[in-house]
Amino acid sequence: MARRKKIYEGKAKILYEGPEPGTLVQYFKDDATAFNAQKKDVIEGKGVLNNRLSEFFMTGLNQIGVPTHFLKRLNMREQLVRSCEIIPLEIIVRNYAAGSLTQRLGIAEGTQLPRPIVEYCYKDDALGDPLVTEEHIAAFGWASQQDMDDVLSLALRVNDFMSGVMLAVGIRLVDFKIEIGRVYEGDFQRLVVADEISPDSCRLWDIETGQKLDKDVFRRDLGNLTDAYSEVARRLGVMPKNSGHAKPTLIN
Numbered sequence: 001m002a003r004r005k006k007i008y009e010g011k012a013k014i015l016y017e018g019p020e021p022g023t024l025v026q027y028f029k030d031d032a033t034a035f036n037a038q039k040k041d042v043i044e045g046k047g048v049l050n051n052r053l054s055e056f057f058m059t060g061l062n063q064i065g066v067p068t069h070f071l072k073r074l075n076m077r078e079q080l081v082r083s084c085e086i087i088p089l090e091i092i093v094r095n096y097a098a099g100s101l102t103q104r105l106g107i108a109e110g111t112q113l114p115r116p117i118v119e120y121c122y123k124d125d126a127l128g129d130p131l132v133t134e135e136h137i138a139a140f141g142w143a144s145q146q147d148m149d150d151v152l153s154l155a156l157r158v159n160d161f162m163s164g165v166m167l168a169v170g171i172r173l174v175d176f177k178i179e180i181g182r183v184y185e186g187d188f189q190r191l192v193v194a195d196e197i198s199p200d201s202c203r204l205w206d207i208e209t210g211q212k213l214d215k216d217v218f219r220r221d222l223g224n225l226t227d228a229y230s231e232v233a234r235r236l237g238v239m240p241k242n243s244g245h246a247k248p249t250l251i252n
């Protein structure tokens with residue numbers, strides 16, 4: 001059998017050429033990294049959980065008319081996605097203060113923000129993904145003003161959707177990061193939510209106890225990461241069929 005072509009390998013995922021033009025296969029690895037890859041580990045089962053959770057969130061977004069790159073899940077670790085040109089920005093939406101915001105502005109962790117705050121970081125590992133303003137984005141041509149209007153509106157719609165879904169299962173969406181890509185259709189381009197939406201890229205706190213159910217468990221050595229992600233999956237009813245317990249059956 002011919003070996004499929006690897007298009008790109010990142011820290012947590014691999015992209016392979018898809019079965020049809022304009023498609024890619026997105027493979028979720030078990031690798032976990034933090035602090036710009038200075039902290040690394042392999043967390044068995046993380047990729048399986050993130051594949052399922054990202055499928056769940058992207059499917060929901062598609063259903064409410066927020067376009068995403070997600071087409072279908074293929075197996076435990078892979079999903080078929082539309083190929084797109086990623087805007088080189090990490091789009092961060094914050095509802096409560098945490099992480100770099102608390103450090104930058106000295107706001108206590110957990111403080112509710114007066115309104116959702118959207119930030120942009122330039123995607124460049126060598127530079128540590130620096131925070132940038134719309135001035136930089138326009139001046140360096142990373143995205144047009146029209147793109148940025150659409151990016152902001154998509155980011156806020158994702159925030160409303162994700163906040164509601166999480167609230168329904170007793171979880172607070174503190175903040176999250178998304179990436180957005182351009183899909184070309186003839187002479188037109190449209191923007192879609194791409195990459196992944198999972199506990200790797202969100203901060204999720206239990207509303208009652210404040211327990212962290214996201215990658216901070218790994219960043220700060222707070223316990224078992226797959227237990228935290230499995231709890232999110234369990235509450236959302238996102239579990240592989242026939243597994244009545246919190247841990248998914250790991251096949252590959």
Ligand code: UDP
Pocket residue numbers: 090092098099100101129175176177200201202203215
């Ligand atoms: N985030 C991410 N990838 C990054 C940087 C941030 O997924 O490269 C997510 C992070 O998990 C959190 C949100 O974006 O949910 C805001 O992150 P922050 O700026 O506070 O940075 P951090 O403290 O995670 O370094």
